[in-house]
Amino acid sequence: MTTSTTRPAPARTTRGLPLTGFVAHSARGRFNSAFFSVMGGYLDWHMRKRKTKAFADLPRSVVELGSGVGANLRYLPAGAQLIAIEPNPYMHARLRRAARRDGVELEIRSVVGERIDLPDASAEALISSLVLCTVSDPAAVLAEIRRILRPGGRFSFAEHVAAKPGTPTHWSQRMVRRPWAWVFEGCSCERDLTSLIASAGFTRVEIAPYRIHTPFLPFNTHIAGTAIA
Numbered sequence: 001m002t003t004s005t006t007r008p009a010p011a012r013t014t015r016g017l018p019l020t021g022f023v024a025h026s027a028r029g030r031f032n033s034a035f036f037s038v039m040g041g042y043l044d045w046h047m048r049k050r051k052t053k054a055f056a057d058l059p060r061s062v063v064e065l066g067s068g069v070g071a072n073l074r075y076l077p078a079g080a081q082l083i084a085i086e087p088n089p090y091m092h093a094r095l096r097r098a099a100r101r102d103g104v105e106l107e108i109r110s111v112v113g114e115r116i117d118l119p120d121a122s123a124e125a126l127i128s129s130l131v132l133c134t135v136s137d138p139a140a141v142l143a144e145i146r147r148i149l150r151p152g153g154r155f156s157f158a159e160h161v162a163a164k165p166g167t168p169t170h171w172s173q174r175m176v177r178r179p180w181a182w183v184f185e186g187c188s189c190e191r192d193l194t195s196l197i198a199s200a201g202f203t204r205v206e207i208a209p210y211r212i213h214t215p216f217l218p219f220n221t222h223i224a225g226t227a228i229a
């Protein structure tokens with residue numbers, strides 16, 4: 001008797017080398033794909049005003065880091081072409097369906113943001129939402145973003161960040177850090193992404209902090225903005 005498995009193969013570089021840095025967990029990978037599919041609209045509703053500003057006037061060709069199941073397709077212009085850097089294979093089927101529904105021409109690259117397989121200065125715009133909290137090495141990812149953006153190209157982001165020390169939100173972020181990271185595949189609510197983005201070598205950076213109001217207290221402190229390569 002033969003058996004078959006539906007577990008997707010591990011992510012590989014374009015040269016077929018296995019990638020380290022992201023290991024898809026079959027149960028949590030499926031859970032996160034379903035979670036963001038169900039909760040995506042709710043989360044986006046809280047972030048919509050800031051995303052609408054940060055993702056305004058995107059060109060037709062966009063690279064996205066950690067596209068998930070397609071939360072940001074709605075911000076792309078009509079007839080957009082999206083290169084999605086998405087190492088979690090459990091996101092791919094939903095992302096493809098969402099792109100077909102929204103008329104977005106999609107190319108998925110199963111690589112991590114720490115090692116993007118795109119040439120230097122090849123992208124006009126790169127977007128991300130709720131991803132720099134999860135990548136293993138945000139400084140390396142920001143260096144990759146700068147590398148692939150053409151001079152003057154734009155990185156637009158909407159991310160959640162650490163609260164000010166001494167606040168109840170900061171305390172809650174500390175309390176939940178282990179189970180939160182386990183459930184959400186490495187996500188940390190304690191990252192000072194404002195400082196990281198500001199010191200990543202972009203020529204111009206605009207970052208606006210804001211707060212959303214959800215029952216997920218550790219998740220409520222956010223930033224949105226744009227950094228120019």
Ligand SMILES: C[S@@+](CC[C@H](N)C(=O)[O-])C[C@H]1O[C@@H](n2cnc3c(N)ncnc32)[C@H](O)[C@@H]1O
Nearest residue numbers: 066067068071088112113129130131134135136
């Ligand atoms: C919290 S989800 C956010 C998904 C989507 N951007 C959204 O706003 O709903 C984080 C996404 O980042 C992806 N991710 C995790 N580690 C990554 C890495 N090292 N490089 C690129 N993407 C990564 C995950 O697979 C997941 O799709």
